[in-house]
Amino acid sequence: MKWRRIIRYTSCHAWTQSGLCASYRRLAGKRRRNPNHENTRRGAGLVQRVYLLRCAGFGMGCMPLALVMHSQQAPHWLIACMVVACLTWPHLAYQSAKSGPSLVLREHRNILVDAALGGLIVTMIHFSPIATVVILLMFAMDAMATGGCRLFFMELGATAIGLLCGLAIFGPTHSFADDRLIGVVWLPILIAYPLLLAKVVYDSTIVLDERSRELREMSERDSLTGLLNRATLSNRLETTLAWARQAHRRVVVLFIDLDHFKTINDVLGHHVGDRLLVRVADRLQRCVDPSDTIARYGGDEFVIFTTSEAQGVDRALPQSALAAIAEPMQIAGHELFVGASVGISVFPCDGTDADTLISAADLAMYSAKSRCRNGYATFLPNMRTVADARLDMFTRLRSAFRAGQIYLHYQPQVDMRSGEIVGVEALARWHDTQHGEISPAMFIPVAEACGLISALGEWVLETACTQAMAWRQMGLAPLRVSINLSPLQLQRDEFITTVQQVLRRTHMPPSMLELEVTESAFMNDPKTAVRLLAEFRKWGIAIAIDDFGVGYSSLNQLRTLPIDRIKIDRTFIAHIGEHDDGAIARAIVMLADTLGLAVIAEGVESIEQQNFLLTIGCFQAQGFLYSKPVQPDEIQQMVRTGARIGNPIERAR
Template identity: 40%
Template sequence: MRRHTSSLDDQSLWRVALDYARDAAVIIDDGGHICYVNQAAERIWGIGRADLVGSHSDCLGVDAIQPEPVAGSHLTNAASDLPLAIDITSRDNRSITAELTRSTIRVDGLNYTMLTVRDVTPELERRKGIELLTSIADRTTRAVLVTDPELKLLYTNAAFTSLFGYSAEDAKGQNIIDLLSGRHTNRRTIAGLKRWIADAEGGEEEILVYDQNGDEIWISADVKALRNAQGRITQVFALLTDISETRQLRMLQQVTLGALADEIPITDVADRMCRFVEKIAPDVVSTILHVDAQGLLHPLGGPNLPDDYSRALDGVSIGPMVGSCGAAAYFGRPVLALDIETDPRWQPFKKRPLEIGLRACWSSPIKAKDGRVIGTFAFYFRACRPPSRWHHRIVDACLHLGALAIERMESRAQIARLAYFDMLTGLPNRARLRDLIADATAACPHGRTVALAFLDVDNFKDINDTLGHAAGDEFLVEFARRLRDQVQPGDVVGRLGGDEFVVVLPNREPAEIEPVVARINEALMLPFALCNSQVPMSASIGVSLYPDNATDIDSLINQADTAMYRAKRSGRSTYRLFNCDMHGAAEQRMAYAAALRSALANNRLELHYQPQIRTSDGALHGVEAMARWHDPVLGPVPPTKFIPLAEECGLIDQIACWSIREACRQMRVWRDQGLEVPSVSVNLSPINFENAALPTLVADTLATYHLPPEALMLEVTEGVAQDDRSAAHDTMAALRRIGVGLSLDDFGTGYSNLNRLAQLPIRELKIDRGFMSELETSPTARTVVTTVVRVGQSLALSVVAEGVETTAQFQLLSDLGCDVAQGFLYAPALAPAAFEHWLLGYSASRAGTMMERIEPTTADHRPAPRTATRRRH
């Protein structure tokens, strides 16, 4: 039978419940004395239960109004006032804001007041923080939004409406991803942001989104998750910045101008431009054509157009009915074909574009400074549509860049005569500057410095866009004149290219540098009269000192460039001196070096294997082992990055030793499994051949895994072959005495002396993969490959061609007498298990082909061609 309790002191069940409640509970009798307090009340008032019980309620600082009589004899909640906000000062002088609720209860004919107190101080502080954040967001020029945990919009500011066109009322309640995503929005990027929000604080990403009209906008999204005390997400806060022009187009300009300044071939410049454009506008296929003095079209760039289509355009005359590009060049104005299928200008040329899904074309003329049309820049669309606002902004940037590139090409003869000076300003150019900087640093006395100031003209694009390129050139000439006026005889002023300049101040006391730079900065800021208007002139300047900051030219320039970007981020029109805190690149290098050391220590590097196939009979010649590194934090790191890093950090010998041991171990495994892999090639750095212990290591490894010497091939570079130091040659000779093969890698890209080549202890030549892409189309590439094959034949060396991707390339190599082909035509570099699977399939296919050849055939049943098995796997 349940025992019935009739007094307040016997209510054990509710006492336990109240004692463990989160909110404070205080029970006061009708005389105003405290009968009961729970643990939470002790914490809030900072007074122990023994001191509180029996005391008058005045000690709480709360007016406990006596309740009205309530009928009934059990503990009941007779009435509950609305919560009251109160301030409590505890005994230890803590100030607390709380919500107080009073309830009247009656027990055994006696009336009691029950006070329930909840500490709302953290919640109020959070509310104040949100109110402050909202106040700031309503005043910022960047788009601000707040969503619930399901990413449904709760708040947007005026900048959001201005950027995307959606009013606050239209946006509220909509999922932000659904609202702004479009066809080419990168879903992986959005998924990554969602993971960051769920797993951590948030993250920042660049994303292509769409406004209310469907126009593309590149934004930088800085997203943060707001969490409650229990760690649950309550809101998601994001700052969205339009980077369409400030970042993406500036990067396009930097990529192109950097390529131009580096004097790379114009086809590579155009290719980089097109690839970058297609990255920031993924719904287009872009192309750049050159219009020569005779009015003929010549493709310069168009990496995603079929080669046969580009070749067909070469040499076509411009004209009013010659597609969009020919017409744009003829009329000197943009031409849009909304429907290639029906546009009369496209009738003779439409078949190939339509076959690959291109439906519309918009072409704009590229003009020289004198107004001549020297090229076209075109966008192909996969739908019948006009260009968007974003497309117009890209083309506006590309026309100027394209003009710079093509004019450089047309002026190459003159540039060759003036190889070391800038034609526009008369200043030393990049190539000459390196020599002048080297001279200044070499002659610098002890205790003195050489200052290198890197200057980037502020807002130069605005001048080109508003006043034209001719005005921009006049501006740069005046900029260069002002720089020259501020330096002394013996100082150097140069132009790197575009709107980038360098000032070299040799033989200075460190204290002299900053006043000179400040004077230059002030002189540049004087307004300049241009096109009947006053144009502001200023620059962002970064300064690095030799030898205080750097002891080599590249580091000196890079540090000044880093300081310049710090000045640009500080508001422009100012200067910054380099300091170690700016050295983010060094920090990244240290992080990668530490990760690489860890990867070596914990065996996280892998070798993948690419097959090499004999051209004579299709048999497996061997495999090349290629190092791969996938870091758990950094992700996949390409060999082009971690191998030079290993050379710099002194880890290259460890990688070489590991590669040789791992390749030999894998060869032993395959031979034990019965897989016939004749040999494995391992790439080594030139530094490895300066290690006199390398032959001993190789001999011991071969002995450990019971492999014959001919099972291992070590690849060297032409740099080692040309090295006059005896250490490398002695190492090579010792390796050949062991019986290990040596292969000369990337042959044809350097300047090897044939007489020296004949004296080297090598067994194999490898043709660089760079010649393969042009083997079918370039007579020069074919000539180089033919020469390498003939050299190999004359010296009784095997010749291996890397980067073979097509059957046509393979056939040309076979006809030339090249011994071995390696490349994607057969397989990429594969992990060991994947290679084993490939080898079994390839061997079975090859065996089947051989059986067909030896069986009697009729005229109607001929054997499969030899190249039938040479397909990509």
């Protein structure tokens, strides 16, 4: 049985990847536009079918009832009233049922009115045997077929009410003698009406089956693209893995994530982003085989898995997918170019269940995205180790921040001509109880990734400003304090309010504060970053570009940025005096002088580096030649004693 299910799945699956997705998207789109469409259509269908059934029943029964009443010498006006009621009531009931929002409930109410009328008619014909049986049976079948046992028992009660009303109007008389000719007239009704009822029930069953299939498709597929959704993907992959385990076959899983999709959503709107996702889904379907499975995993993520034994399929398939996505798209008057990052995992070497394989492909995708984007990477075991370590650091960093295990050290910034301390840079440090000192190069990216950078950055800002004011209250000369900003902080408009509040609480003069930003801060959202930094400069806060030269700033961009100082990166200083002639450092100093900007070098560790910087016109520096980052009381001691640190130019001569 297990093999039969697998064979049935693989044979039925091949045709569902393209045409079904398109038709499903049209269906889902209609459902999204009108959330009450399904209930309204179902109720309208029921009302129409019951209307036809009611017209047939009352229409066919009208003549035999008139003949029975005529044989019983009933008044002509009463016969006429009965005929008018039989011919008009179906139309009144239909108009009543379709005029309200709750169609099904209104139709159930009409069926109870049918039953009451049936009881009244039975007393009107004085319980004529054949007519009584036919009438009561017809209305009982209607109630059971339309509303089940509950409506059937309610119909019995309505019939009883009609009988009581009829007995009160026409009296308890009865007539058990039926004319044979009238009995023959009832015979077609006894045959035709059950057949008509069976046809209506059959049609309803077909409609319900079709609707059940549609609802099943809706539960299995993504409403936007028509592809399989995440839950169905996991089930299909598990089924395929069971088959592959028996057949000793490989299963290749691709995890695809679009590059810079958020930018398209933010700039052009979600309606353009949705159309882009639909277009990408169509292109991916065209580049896979019919036997492959493709799903939208969520957001801008797609998953493909294949059991193909073609040589190099784990390379050819991602290349084909990337090429298909990279083609330009015309959407809403915009020509869009989209890339993607793809991660690859393979059963059984990278995992034996669906969740593990998808997770492995996801990790490989992030590896591809971190390397170059618009490429692919194959899962390696160390990726999981790195991810687990990163997750562990997430947890430990949050706990350390709450427990106050993050602290600040300060590195002096020195005038190399005199050795005088002219400022300090505040640097966050973390002493972990398990792993000891952890480098900021490791935990700052983690703080950015886990959303802790805003709280951490605000704490660093307030702690450094508080310390600067404490030094000033001790009688020390004012020291400029430099604080590093994350690019993420400059993407938040509320950061302006944060800085204002910190300066107000600490009573820190803006002129004593310098904010350092890297060149990457101007890449993601340059307008917001420039606007925030320009606002800070209006207050008197100095702005410096940190690690200058390792980013991608153009000279034109540098000329327009609201900055006061350039910080030469240590990579352009480290080998001066060895095999580096310092040409880049010299060019940066000349550029800063041309633009009227101050300049400072970081990472100065030798006398040769200091002397070279002095000769090219760079007079301020920081580095281990002068002091490593130290605790606040050591800075206090250095400034209080007026110590000249490093090798001032007077002594160098």
